[in-house]
Amino acid sequence: xxxNRLIPAALAAVCLVFGTTFLAIKIGVMAGAPPFLFSGxxxxxxxxxxASIVLASGKTSIKGLxxxxxxxxxxxxxxxxxxxxxxxxxxxFIDSATAAQIDAICPIVAAALSAIFLKKRLGPLHLLxxxxxxxxxxxxxxxxxxxxxxxxxxxxxxxLAASLVMVAGSVAFAASQVLYxxxxxxxxxxIAVNSLNMFIGGIGLLILxxxxxxxxxxxxxxxxxxxxxxxxxxxxxxxxxxxxxxxxAGPLYASSWSYVSPxxxxxxxxxxxxxxxxxFSIAGMAATLAGVGAIAWAERRSx
Numbered sequence: 001x002x003x004n005r006l007i008p009a010a011l012a013a014v015c016l017v018f019g020t021t022f023l024a025i026k027i028g029v030m031a032g033a034p035p036f037l038f039s040g041x042x043x044x045x046x047x048x049x050x051a052s053i054v055l056a057s058g059k060t061s062i063k064g065l066x067x068x069x070x071x072x073x074x075x076x077x078x079x080x081x082x083x084x085x086x087x088x089x090x091x092x093f094i095d096s097a098t099a100a101q102i103d104a105i106c107p108i109v110a111a112a113l114s115a116i117f118l119k120k121r122l123g124p125l126h127l128l129x130x131x132x133x134x135x136x137x138x139x140x141x142x143x144x145x146x147x148x149x150x151x152x153x154x155x156x157x158x159x160l161a162a163s164l165v166m167v168a169g170s171v172a173f174a175a176s177q178v179l180y181x182x183x184x185x186x187x188x189x190x191i192a193v194n195s196l197n198m199f200i201g202g203i204g205l206l207i208l209x210x211x212x213x214x215x216x217x218x219x220x221x222x223x224x225x226x227x228x229x230x231x232x233x234x235x236x237x238x239x240x241x242x243x244x245x246x247x248x249a250g251p252l253y254a255s256s257w258s259y260v261s262p263x264x265x266x267x268x269x270x271x272x273x274x275x276x277x278x279x280f281s282i283a284g285m286a287a288t289l290a291g292v293g294a295i296a297w298a299e300r301r302s303x
Contacts, residue, residue, distance in 0.1 A: 007249050010241045016115045017238035019264025021229050022096035028226030031070020032218035035088035040205030043080055046235035047199025060192045070181040072196035081178035086169025093162035093276040100265030101140050102166045104288045108133030109174035111295050117178050129294030136287030139280050190243055257287050
């Protein structure tokens with residue numbers, strides 16, 4: 001009974017942390033942290049720490065990690081390099097709330113990609129959810145430009161490009177979930193796989209940083225505190241708690257953080273960073289989350 005009471009508490013913690021990581025990224029990037037160096041350092045360190053914990057626990061060995069590494073590397077390209085490279089870069093130009101609202105389409109894209117690549121049959125609720133989700137993203141991305149003066153439209157071109165990059169990152173993340181299902185089975189330890197995803201993906205991001213960035217990591221408390229928060233809470237605590245909830249309550253229940261985190265990110269960004277909440281972003285977020293809810297309901301009915 002006590003363990004059952006811990007499940008909603010763990011899910012609440014996951015929602016809170018995932019909802020605040022977008023603001024932590026924004027603070028670090030605005031403090032001058034180069035996005036690829038910032039994200040690469042986060043995931044390399046988090047992956048090393050998590051792999052050390054897994055090895056120390058005896059759940060796997062160096063040989064076991066090496067066996068998983070090639071498949072984890074394939075997933076990490078989409079899961080870490082493209083998804084989080086896009087997120088950290090885009091938050092240099094768009095609000096953290098906008099990034100979180102766009103990110104809510106991940107379960108919707110995953111449903112669409114599952115139909116294409118995993119031959120999953122979609123019912124009317126699935127199709128309704130996909131339509132609502134993409135309508136919501138269109139409102140979030142293009143809504144602010146409706147009726148805006150010409151000068152505002154030209155100045156908003158960079159924000160639009162960053163929003164589209166964020167959409168591409170969210171699609172890549174959803175694709176990584178489909179790829180994960182094809183490459184890994186029940187016998188593969190998800191925490192060991194996650195440690196490899198983070199470390200290998202972090203290396204990929206650092207390679208991008210070496211190729212395209214010339215600034216060092218800033219010696220500021222805001223940048224270092226953001227990095228520490230993302231490593232400890234964003235990568236280690238929240239992801240581990242989420243896996244714990246998946247194991248004990250199932251993936252559908254665990255994925256419900258995707259309803260709550262965008263709303264938390266919107267409120268936190270407005271309160272602590274002064275981000276403006278527009279009517280288009282509220283309408284778009286409502287449509288996107290309704291789409292996620294429709295897909296979750298369809299999954300519950302078919303399970």
